[in-house]
Structure formats: C-alpha cells, structure tokens
Amino acid sequence: MRYSQTIAGTTHEFDGLVELMAKATPRRSGDELAGCAADSDAERAAAAWQLADVPLSRFLDEPLVPYESDEVTRLIVDTHDRTAFTEIAHLTVGGFRDWLLEIASRSDAGERLARVGAGLTPEMVAAASKIMRNQDLILVAAAARVTSAFRTTIGLPGRIATRLQPNHPTDDPRGIAAATLDGLLMGCGDAVIGINPASDSPRATADLLHMLDDIRQRFEIPMQSCVLSHVTTTVDLIERGVPVDLVFQSIAGTEGANKGFGVTLDILREADEAGRSLGRGTVGDNVMYLETGQGSALSAGAHLGTGGKPVDQQTLETRAYAVARLLRPLLINTVVGFIGPEYLYDGKQIIRAGLEDHFCGKLLGLPMGVDVCYTNHAEADQDDMDTLLTLLGVAGAAFVIAVPGADDVMLGYQSLSFHDALYVREALGLRPAPEFESWLARLGMADGGGRILPVDPGESPLLPLAAGR
Known part of the structure; x- marks a missing residue:
C-alpha cells in the first residue's frame, strides 16, 4: 500500500509501511547508513504525520518482515492476543499515543497498560514511539509496571x-x-x-x-x-x-x-x-x-x-x-x-x-x-x-x-x-x-x-x- 502526505504544497510518497516507518523515525546514523532515513526534516515530518493516521490494525495486515521467511514475524503474528487488542483496535497510531498519555495519568495505569500489552505487536509500539516526544516516552514508561x-x-x-x-x-x-x-x-x-x-x-x-x-x-x-x-x-x-x-x-x-x-x-x-x-x-x-x-x-x-x-x-x-x-x-x-x-x-x-x-x-x-x-x-x-x-x-x-x-x-x-x-x-x-x-x-x-x-x-x-x- 502506498501512503502520501502533503506539506506546504509538496506531496511526499511512501511505498508501504516499511518505508513510512523508516522515514518517520527521528534522525539516526544507522538508518542513514542503511539508506532508509528521511532525506530532509520536511520528509520526516510528512512521514510522521501520515504514520499518525495509520490504523493499528494495519500492522496485522501488512507485515514489515515477511511471515513466510522470518520466524520472529511468525512468533509475533501467531502469539498476538486479539482479545487484549480489542480495547485499542479502533485506534490509529496517533490515537494510540493520545490513549497512552491519557491512561498514564490514571491511578490504575499500570493495570490498564498490562492488560493491553499482549494485544500489542512490536511494530505498533515502535510506530507510537516515533511520534512521541521524549517526555511522552518517559511519562508512559513510568506508569507501566513490570516485575x-x-x-x-x-x-x-x-x-x-x-x-x-x-x-x-x-x-x-x-x-x-x-x-x-x-x-x-x-x-x-x-x-x-x-x-x-x-x-x-x-x-x-x-x-x-x-x-x-x-x-x-x-x-x-x-x-x-x-x-x-x-x-x-x-x-x-x-x-x-x-x-x-x-x-x-x-x-x-x-x-x-x-x-x-x-x-x-x-x-x-x-x-x-x-x-x-x-x-x-x-x-x-x-x-x-x-x-x-x-x-x-x-x-x-x-x-x-x-x-x-x-x-x-x-x-x-x-x-x-x-x-x-x-x-x-x-x-x-x-x-x-x-x-x-x-x-x-x-x-x-x-x-x-x-x-x-x-x-x-x-x-x-x-x-x-x-x-x-x-x-x-x-x-x-x-x-x-x-x-x-x-x-x-x-x-x-x-x-x-x-x-x-x-x-x-x-x-x-x-x-x-x-x-x-x-x-x-x-x-x-x-x-x-x-x-x-x-x-x-x-x-x-x-x-x-x-x-x-x-x-x-x-x-x-x-x-x-x-x-x-
């Protein structure tokens, strides 16, 4: 699937989730070495904007690494808890970010985050992190409870x-x-x-x-x-x-x-x-x-x-x-x-x-x-x-x-x-x-x-x- 986003009169095209996720990532030398990083801050912003509108369910239908050739992908797909996913299945990546920040402010945040955890795939979580500020990452992580x-x-x-x-x-x-x-x-x-x-x-x-x-x-x-x-x-x-x-x-x-x-x-x-x-x-x-x-x-x-x-x-x-x-x-x-x-x-x-x-x-x-x-x-x-x-x-x-x-x-x-x-x-x-x-x-x-x-x-x-x- 192709994705596109127009900013300041320029339309940026992204060929599939793999490219969209890479272009939306905050700048780092490894992605530049791999040749998948955004070419400019404008392209990075366009990718992040578009990624925020992607439904979380899309990650279940469009694997970033093929199921047939990768046992980690098979593990992710085969162990995904669709019942736990139900609570957030209607959300986009941007909506999921907002949900996380809202839940993090509650007294039962630890329980809520643990309950949906089995319904999250790594790709969903990675996508949300790409559009979060450092303070967002800190706030939500502090609310999570894992022992x-x-x-x-x-x-x-x-x-x-x-x-x-x-x-x-x-x-x-x-x-x-x-x-x-x-x-x-x-x-x-x-x-x-x-x-x-x-x-x-x-x-x-x-x-x-x-x-x-x-x-x-x-x-x-x-x-x-x-x-x-x-x-x-x-x-x-x-x-x-x-x-x-x-x-x-x-x-x-x-x-x-x-x-x-x-x-x-x-x-x-x-x-x-x-x-x-x-x-x-x-x-x-x-x-x-x-x-x-x-x-x-x-x-x-x-x-x-x-x-x-x-x-x-x-x-x-x-x-x-x-x-x-x-x-x-x-x-x-x-x-x-x-x-x-x-x-x-x-x-x-x-x-x-x-x-x-x-x-x-x-x-x-x-x-x-x-x-x-x-x-x-x-x-x-x-x-x-x-x-x-x-x-x-x-x-x-x-x-x-x-x-x-x-x-x-x-x-x-x-x-x-x-x-x-x-x-x-x-x-x-x-x-x-x-x-x-x-x-x-x-x-x-x-x-x-x-x-x-x-x-x-x-x-x-x-x-x-x-x-x-």
Whole structure:
C-alpha cells in the first residue's frame, strides 16, 4: 500500500509501511547508513504525520518482515492476543499515543497498560514511539509496571537495580574479586553480578561461575550471577552440574540476525527450560538474561523487510522484544550506545534511543533496563550519560549497568560507575531491590531508607574479597 502526505504544497510518497516507518523515525546514523532515513526534516515530518493516521490494525495486515521467511514475524503474528487488542483496535497510531498519555495519568495505569500489552505487536509500539516526544516516552514508561524475580525482585516502583559488571581483560579472579568488592560496598549488584568473559571457553566460564557462587554463599548475598557466554555453552555447563543462575544471550529482531548470534527460537526455549529446571531461585523463577541493541540486525546484514526494503533499526530493535517476551526474562537491557556511532552518532541520538527502547520494552511487558553507554569514537561524553541515566530513573527503568570508574577495561567502552548508581538513587529517592537492601542493612552498609553508608573497607565483613580469599 502506498501512503502520501502533503506539506506546504509538496506531496511526499511512501511505498508501504516499511518505508513510512523508516522515514518517520527521528534522525539516526544507522538508518542513514542503511539508506532508509528521511532525506530532509520536511520528509520526516510528512512521514510522521501520515504514520499518525495509520490504523493499528494495519500492522496485522501488512507485515514489515515477511511471515513466510522470518520466524520472529511468525512468533509475533501467531502469539498476538486479539482479545487484549480489542480495547485499542479502533485506534490509529496517533490515537494510540493520545490513549497512552491519557491512561498514564490514571491511578490504575499500570493495570490498564498490562492488560493491553499482549494485544500489542512490536511494530505498533515502535510506530507510537516515533511520534512521541521524549517526555511522552518517559511519562508512559513510568506508569507501566513490570516485575520479575529470581533471588531479588526487579522492577518494583521506587527502586532501581544495578548489574555489577566486574570485567577483566584476562579473567583474572583477583581483578574480578576486587571490582566485585568495590561494587558491593557501593550497593551495586542487586540485578546481577555479570561478567563478560574474555573468551567463550567452557572451562573459564565454569571457573568464574564457581567463584561467583562461592562469593554468594560465603557472604549470604541475595543475588544472582551470570557469565555472559553463548547460550549453548551455558546449557552444556548446566548439564555438567555447574552452578548456573541466569542464562545469557544476545538477541535481535529478525531470524537472520539471531542466526548471526548462533541462536534460533527453539534453542532459546530449550535454554530457558534448562535454567528453570535447576530451581535455584528463591523468590521467583525468571532465569534468562537478554541483551539487545539498535543496529545489530544491520550489522549482521539481516535488516531487509517486505519488498527487500531496509527496515529502520529502532523497529527491528523493538521486534527483538517479542523474542524476549517469549522467554519471560529476569533481565533484559539494550546496550544503547555500545555498537558505535555508525548506528547512534552522538549523545542526542543515544539519549533518544535509550528512551525509545525502554518505553517499547516496558509497554511490551518486559523488565527493561539500559546499559547507559557510549564508545570512545562517538560524539558523546559522560554528561550525556548523566542526562540519560536521570531520565531513565524518572521513567522507572528496572536496572542499569555499572562498572568500576565507568570505564570497562575489557570491552573498551564507557558505561556508568558505581558512584553514578548512588547518584540516581539519592537524587530521585530510589532504592535497591528489597532483598538486597535488607542484606546491605544487615551488614551495616545501608540505613533504614536504603541509603548506602560509608564503610571503611578494612572493617567491612566483605574484606576477604579484597585479598582474593
């Protein structure tokens, strides 16, 4: 179907939803690289205007990625809840935006948004986000309520959790232990202590998992650990009796991009079942940890949709959330600035993408977090990350990632520091996950309000970690 919109005497034509969605997207370098971005601000405005008039039901009839050739599309279509969709089926994209903003102001907003969530496809949610201002994305996301649990509860109102990321370029246990101690003393680690291993060696992964599980048991920490090896490596370790808490995998929004990661939906389902079979959770049984990022499908050359046209990177990112929703994860985060300036050029684009991803993930029922980050060759700096972190705290992000000094020495990119997590909790009155907060208070590391207390490391009960013992 062709779409057209006239602005100031100029008529702009768009050949199908794929092109209309791409042209309506706020400017970003990845879409320009793919050749699908609007050629001018006027064309972008015309596309957004036209997109606002598209009925939500059109997305059920005009798939952006063909059903026959893509298992993610088949998942989206085959699991769509038409009963839940009934409440909003009469709306256009613009009408849906207005409905979301009206619902967000109500006391029962969380329940209403959750009720329609199963009736939303990723493409509907992505379309609405394209015509929303940043404040709209924040307001609606803050009203949405999504929780998950394993040994801590993630996503509760008034709380923000952290992934403690103690990466080391050689997986040195002493370096990892030192970074872990640093983070725990600053109240980080309630989402997960998650290590990106320097290699995908099963033996190295097993050694790190045993180390983290030993730390958990010795200090009686209500936490979950994860070594971010490939999902098949982790499943093999589960079968060998290694103490696995969370099963990690990067995912994307097309079948081809997921194949580039070495996974299919069946492999992911089996991994989820394997993790749940261990029964290691204490307050819940969500066991998957998933990561996504705008631009992953394009970087894999798996970004083409109906008619061979490139699908914009933000829509493909949102389609990855359909895969995540299938797996009911404990944690999912977009690594928003990690892939590089080829996809998100500067701080402005990274901030916008982070808010979009968070909004879309929460609306689709996910405990959405964000790695607030950038690479050193992007036109961004830590002030941009301060801004995005603050906005995400207001928007109710489930968790963020923190590394020593905000500088990941293994992956070579800039994220948040443990101090940044303290900042956002203090500035916005947010607290750690309740189980973790109780542990901090029991050790004298937090007060009754969840605020982290200054502790002399030499007097800390965690001191053995500093010596690698």
